Amino acid sequence: MPAAAWAKWKVPPLAPAPPAPADKPVKLTKSGTVPVISSIPTQQKVVFVTIDDGEEKDPKFIEMMSDLKIPITMFLMDDAIKNNYDYFKPLQAAGNSIQNHTLHHPAMSTKSAAVQKTEVCGDQQVLTQKYGTAPFLFRPPYGDGANTPTLNSAVQQCGPRAVVLWHESMQIHDMQYQNADKKLRPGDIILAHFRGPKDLKGETMTEMFGELLSRIQEQGFSVARLDDYIQPPS
Numbered sequence: 001m002p003a004a005a006w007a008k009w010k011v012p013p014l015a016p017a018p019p020a021p022a023d024k025p026v027k028l029t030k031s032g033t034v035p036v037i038s039s040i041p042t043q044q045k046v047v048f049v050t051i052d053d054g055e056e057k058d059p060k061f062i063e064m065m066s067d068l069k070i071p072i073t074m075f076l077m078d079d080a081i082k083n084n085y086d087y088f089k090p091l092q093a094a095g096n097s098i099q100n101h102t103l104h105h106p107a108m109s110t111k112s113a114a115v116q117k118t119e120v121c122g123d124q125q126v127l128t129q130k131y132g133t134a135p136f137l138f139r140p141p142y143g144d145g146a147n148t149p150t151l152n153s154a155v156q157q158c159g160p161r162a163v164v165l166w167h168e169s170m171q172i173h174d175m176q177y178q179n180a181d182k183k184l185r186p187g188d189i190i191l192a193h194f195r196g197p198k199d200l201k202g203e204t205m206t207e208m209f210g211e212l213l214s215r216i217q218e219q220g221f222s223v224a225r226l227d228d229y230i231q232p233p234s
């Protein structure tokens, strides 16, 4: 990445991710219980960035990703994206996968089995139709219900083959860590959101994302592509 691209976005240059492992450390199965994942087993100093919902559609973020080529995984929720499905297409075309995050973003454990299934299958159908490829990962809103048999069954019936949670959550300037020492670990999955000034106390999506990358860079990590570490069922 040319130095000018990093300077343009005021982000310290991140080390490039190491080559993707030839043998993906997580392998998903075709059927049966789906695993719940919040980090990837790896010794490499890499983390994975996931971005949820889809409310904010800042054209500058597309430009930033086109300049910096940071791999991301998008968990999109239909209510947030239905006013502009096309916004996410250039991000997808750059190799970033689109994954399932329900139709309406409910706390799943408060809903019946039938409603949970509608939420997962409905988003699966919309995303498959709009983006031409079926999601193989699912993230429950708020992480709620992730470990319940009811949600696991709904996910199995709708197509995704893993439930993906996170280890760190990006706020406006800093991350919330689950580790007491507030440090990233190899393989951690980081949660961020498509959010803009209304939800970020005036900060833009690109400013927030620049801060996220700075937190990763200062701990000596690079960002790898989640899909390169998870083998979908063949």
Ligand SMILES: [Zn+2]
Binding pocket: 052, 053, 077, 101, 105, 141, 142
């Ligand atoms: Zn969400």
